[in-house]
Amino acid sequence: MDERQTAGAPAASDAAIVVRELQCRRGDRVLFAPTSFVVAPGSIVWVRGANGQGKTTLLRTLAGLSVPAAGEIVRNGARPPLYLAHANALKDDLTVAESLRFLVQLAGSSVEAAAIDAALERLGVASRRNAFVRTLSQGQRRRVALARLAAQREPLPWLLDEPFDALDTSGVAVVADVIAEHARRGGSVVLTSHLPVPIDAPVPTVVQLHEPAMA
Amino acid sequence: MSTTFAVLVARDLRLAARRRIDAALPIAFFTVAVSLFPLGVGPEPQTLRQIAPGVVWVAALLAAMLSVTQLYATDLADGSLEQMLLVPDARLAIAAAKAASHWLVTGLPLVVVAPVFGLMFDMSGEAIAALVASLVLGTPVLSLLGGLGAALTLGLRSGAVLLILIIVPLCIPALIFGAGAVAAVDAGQSARGHYSLLGAVVIFTAVLAPIATAAALRIATE
Amino acid sequence: MSTTTSRLRLYRFASPATFYPLAGKLVPWFAAVAAILAAWGLWLGMLRAPTDATQGDAYRIIFIHVPAAWMSMLLYVVMAFWAAVGWAFNARLASVVARAIAPTGAMFTFLALWTGALWGKPTWGTWWVWDARLTSELILLFLYAGYLALVSAIDDPRRADRAGALLAIVGSVNVPIIYFSVVWWNTLHQGASVSPAAAPKMAAIMLQAMLLMTLAFWAYAFAVIFVRARAIALERDNDANWAGAAVGRAHPQSEATT
Numbered sequence: 001m002d003e004r005q006t007a008g009a010p011a012a013s014d015a016a017i018v019v020r021e022l023q024c025r026r027g028d029r030v031l032f033a034p035t036s037f038v039v040a041p042g043s044i045v046w047v048r049g050a051n052g053q054g055k056t057t058l059l060r061t062l063a064g065l066s067v068p069a070a071g072e073i074v075r076n077g078a079r080p081p082l083y084l085a086h087a088n089a090l091k092d093d094l095t096v097a098e099s100l101r102f103l104v105q106l107a108g109s110s111v112e113a114a115a116i117d118a119a120l121e122r123l124g125v126a127s128r129r130n131a132f133v134r135t136l137s138q139g140q141r142r143r144v145a146l147a148r149l150a151a152q153r154e155p156l157p158w159l160l161d162e163p164f165d166a167l168d169t170s171g172v173a174v175v176a177d178v179i180a181e182h183a184r185r186g187g188s189v190v191l192t193s194h195l196p197v198p199i200d201a202p203v204p205t206v207v208q209l210h211e212p213a214m215a
Numbered sequence: 216m217s218t219t220f221a222v223l224v225a226r227d228l229r230l231a232a233r234r235r236i237d238a239a240l241p242i243a244f245f246t247v248a249v250s251l252f253p254l255g256v257g258p259e260p261q262t263l264r265q266i267a268p269g270v271v272w273v274a275a276l277l278a279a280m281l282s283v284t285q286l287y288a289t290d291l292a293d294g295s296l297e298q299m300l301l302v303p304d305a306r307l308a309i310a311a312a313k314a315a316s317h318w319l320v321t322g323l324p325l326v327v328v329a330p331v332f333g334l335m336f337d338m339s340g341e342a343i344a345a346l347v348a349s350l351v352l353g354t355p356v357l358s359l360l361g362g363l364g365a366a367l368t369l370g371l372r373s374g375a376v377l378l379i380l381i382i383v384p385l386c387i388p389a390l391i392f393g394a395g396a397v398a399a400v401d402a403g404q405s406a407r408g409h410y411s412l413l414g415a416v417v418i419f420t421a422v423l424a425p426i427a428t429a430a431a432l433r434i435a436t437e
Numbered sequence: 438m439s440t441t442t443s444r445l446r447l448y449r450f451a452s453p454a455t456f457y458p459l460a461g462k463l464v465p466w467f468a469a470v471a472a473i474l475a476a477w478g479l480w481l482g483m484l485r486a487p488t489d490a491t492q493g494d495a496y497r498i499i500f501i502h503v504p505a506a507w508m509s510m511l512l513y514v515v516m517a518f519w520a521a522v523g524w525a526f527n528a529r530l531a532s533v534v535a536r537a538i539a540p541t542g543a544m545f546t547f548l549a550l551w552t553g554a555l556w557g558k559p560t561w562g563t564w565w566v567w568d569a570r571l572t573s574e575l576i577l578l579f580l581y582a583g584y585l586a587l588v589s590a591i592d593d594p595r596r597a598d599r600a601g602a603l604l605a606i607v608g609s610v611n612v613p614i615i616y617f618s619v620v621w622w623n624t625l626h627q628g629a630s631v632s633p634a635a636a637p638k639m640a641a642i643m644l645q646a647m648l649l650m651t652l653a654f655w656a657y658a659f660a661v662i663f664v665r666a667r668a669i670a671l672e673r674d675n676d677a678n679w680a681g682a683a684v685g686r687a688h689p690q691s692e693a694t695t
Contacts, residue, residue, distance in 0.1 A: 363607070367587060367600050367603065367604060368587070371590045371591065373586070373590045377590055380583045380586055381586070381587055381604060382583075383579070384576050384579045384580050384583065384608075384611075384615065385608070387576060387618060388611075388614050388617075388618035391618040391619070391621065392618065392621075395621070398625075412618075412621070416614070419614075423610075427607055431600065434596055434603060435600070437596075
């Protein structure tokens with residue numbers, strides 16, 4: 001039940017995020033058994049669990065949006081992680097470029113038009129850059145939301161909730177590439193995915209969430 | 216933090232500009248509400264002149280409260296609010312930015328439209344000037360308190376009516392001093408006392424409401 | 438580097454498991470005290486206190502009106518206090534007590550308003566007068582109503598407690614301001630003639646009766662609030678061992694979670 005994925009892992013002081021005996025709750029229900037893992041720079045952590053096990057809540061807690069029910073999270077580094085939720089955080093009434101620019105600005109990164117365009121290009125939605133978000137399909141909107149990843153160069157921790165959802169095979173390949181590049185640059189990634197994660201370098205470390213013991 | 220504020224206000228203004236009809240709805244409500252009173256009370260000019268400050272102020276209050284529920288609702292629904300909350304120490308900036316954009320989109324137009332109703336209620340020039348001045352001071356209070364209400368009721372089904380019940384009692388001092396200032400000017404007396412008190416309310420609210428709103432956001436989203 | 442730990446249960450001021458039986462034992466005593474003091478106070482006020490020169494016997498409603506008004510204001514502040522303690526220290530029992538106070542406080546406010554109207558009618562000819570104190574009492578009723586509406590609109594008890602605490606604190610801070618503004622408003626619009634809130638000159642026996650009624654209301658409030666708080670605590674800790682034992686139910690699986 002104890003998932004210490006630390007075989008060969010670096011010391012905790014180098015890690016981007018250290019999670020100790022963490023438990024999260026939704027309402028009055030504790031969602032999973034105490035879980036510990038280390039998110040090292042350059043690594044990809046794949047959080048797995050049954051539906052409703054609390055994968056999304058775990059990511060939210062890592063992002064600092066929720067308070068843990070038990071245990072602790074230690075975050076190294078001053079900047080907050082980049083959190084990609086299920087929801088795209090795109091406004092219907094803004095254009096694709098404006099939406100992306102807003103999200104990048106909010107995260108405190110500098111915004112250059114060229115970088116925005118390059119990111120949209122990478123995700124295959126550059127042609128819609130001046131279209132209103134409400135005119136895009138679900139898959140295209142997801143690509144725009146994912147373009148944030150391509151626009152982000154610094155080795156921050158990434159927290160990605162089902163990044164491969166709603167994408168076709170080419171989209172999945174692009175996102176996998178972007179994630180792998182980020183890891184190679186020294187960034188770290190924590191993601192959830194019910195589909196297999198198509199990345200071999202680095203190999204994702206699996207963290208399995210388990211039912212809490214009868215308390 | 217000031218850049219977060221600026222980025223948020225700019226975005227909200229841009230969104231309001233893209234939905235001009237929606238942004239104008241509070242003004243439409245204000246217009247309809249104010250116009251109902253002569254129909255209900257009778258067209259006698261003396262009566263109308265007397266009730267005008269109160270009527271305009273109450274209608275402005277209700278228009279502000281009805282439009283404030285939307286402040287956080289769409290951002291909550293599409294996940295934008297979450298992204299905003301990720302920014303370190305952002306809650307205060309978010310609270311201030313939302314109140315500021317609400318005032319710019321709803322409060323300021325109310326102030327601009329108010330003189331028209333002053334004329335329709337046969338108010339004197341000085342009284343209309345006092346009405347505008349009191350609304351300039353008072354509408355920010357409404358936006359700030361409305362933002363607090365919106366944060367407290369974030370995501371709840373009961374929405375606007377619950378917000379009005381919670382927040383309107385807190386707006387009563389602003390209403391009393393604001394409408395009172397106009398009534399004083401209309402009666403030929405000095406409104407300085409009213410303005411000072413209203414000013415004090417504005418400062419008090421401007422300092423404390425964003426803090427309370429930030430706490431409400433934390434409570435509602437944790 | 439930043440560390441996030443759980444804030445829950447860092448402090449425990451009182452455990453619901455100890456509160457429940459203790460409060461249960463106290464309720465009958467408070468009820469008895471309330472009944473005795475009320476009987477005594479009403480006997481003094483209704484029968485023994487002298488008839489007022491100007492207002493006749495109608496003024497006697499004051500022995501209910503004034504204590505009720507005092508209780509309504511006091512209970513709001515007490516409610517805000519306990520709600521704040523519950524929020525700041527994550528003390529669940531404090532939040533439960535705050536929630537239990539609100540309906541009683543609202544009831545006293547309503548009672549004060551009603552008796553204010555009953556006083557006004559025979560004395561001054563109108564059912565309602567917009568004087569500073571009655572108007573403030575009406576606004577206090579709105580504040581209570583707002584609190585009750587907010588906490589019942591939120592399903593998650595934790596969020597409901599905290600949102601209610603914030604609203605109650607904001608309300609408490611605003612009450613002096615609101616009262617001041619209403620007094621200001623009232624003195625400006627001197628339309629209203631003498632206000633029913635102008636109490637007759639107090640003979641000692643009248644003060645005694647009012648004091649007794651206030652204490653009676655106090656005891657009543659304790660009794661009712663304890664009953665309500667027990668019910669809320671039971672409901673919330675539904676699965677806990679102490680709850681099962683309290684209602685006489687065998688609960689083999691769950692261990693104490695308090």
